Amino acid sequence: MFNPRRLSLARKRRRLNAKVLAEKAGLAVDTISRLENGGNVPDDTTITKLIQVLNFPKQFFFDQDPQEIDTGAVSFRSFSKMSARERDAAVSAGSLGLQLSTWIEERFSLPAPKLLDLSYETDPEIAAHSVRQSWSIGERPIGNLMGLLETKGLRIFSLSENTATVNAFSFWRDDKPFVFLNNFKTAESSIFDAAHELGHLVMHKHGDPKETRSAEREANGFASAFLMPAKDVRAVIPRRITIDTILHHKKRWRVSAMAMAYRLHSLRLLSDWQYKSICIELGKRGYRAGEPGGIDRETSVVWRKVLTQLWSEKITKNDIADSLHLPLDELEGLIWNLAGLDQRPTKLGGGPRAIK
């Protein structure tokens, strides 16, 4: 039976409003509205028109209700800068990510979540220290944050939104923490975003993490303290700090030059004047728009293992997409830049195969 919620989901993923979808499909706007409200059931001709525009497999529209995400329970960065269309597209990607996650976890056992619930904690420094303590990593820098987070049970997906206004978002579902990262940004930014989302997941688990200034400040403070522990920074950073000091030492904590300058300022190792001067100079050298000479992007160990195992069984991403009734581009988007595998078979030889 045609599922109206899936029509809404596909439309939002394609960043179309009802009016534009109607125009492209040669249908009336009212028709789209009635279909999405469940008031009408489309005939075959209408379905064909919708499929041509949305480019989703026909079977997608006849599956059970998608696992919808409560936007009130999702932590967004830069929420205020996002348009409703961008937000809907990102949340819809989250819904498809849940579908993919269910598919994976029916076939693989993944690490159980081991996150503290620090909803009571309002000091990001203490929260970051508590998480480090519970994970037994002391004050040492983290050489592979994504590997650490996956070991502790975070489910990490990619956001294929090539827009600066959607950085990342996270939420809890069935006691599992989900993080969606915008992998179009620099490697350093993605690492900071992941730590920021970890902050939301442990500090705002039960609250309404919709963007409020204090929640964002807490998550930023958490990320900064988690990635650059105060004691380690004080032990390593020399007394006289120049821009070259920052460019040299930022590699230790795998953060951007701007993020490191901010941390040094917040730890009072840089005066207001020094911080301002360094920010201006970093901007001139291109560190505001990007990260010249940056580090390599971190990749997901979990996704690499899962895809490698599936490929060894001759199950390709095409097969996964077919099984989920998703277009390949949507599946690719959810794991884009995550697996770190260059050689990706798109379709192996042989006939149809059962996917267990």
Next chain:
Amino acid sequence: MEYARLGPIETAPRLVGDSMLYYLMVDQSGAAELTRPVVSGGTFLAAVERIYLSSGDDDPAVLSEDIGPVDNFDPQVVRK
């Protein structure tokens, strides 16, 4: 190394109870030491004892492995 100007102390070290008085000497490059000097007429004469704290070259931490990065993570993924 330039030493901070001292007061009119005749000799050092001097006893403060059961403790010795050390001077923290810091030069412009950041080199630092604790010194028990002999001072006469406000002028440094000699050092009885010098404890070097830092050479002042701007990399104080020689990183050993135990404070290097942690990166050996291997999340377990098992096929059902």
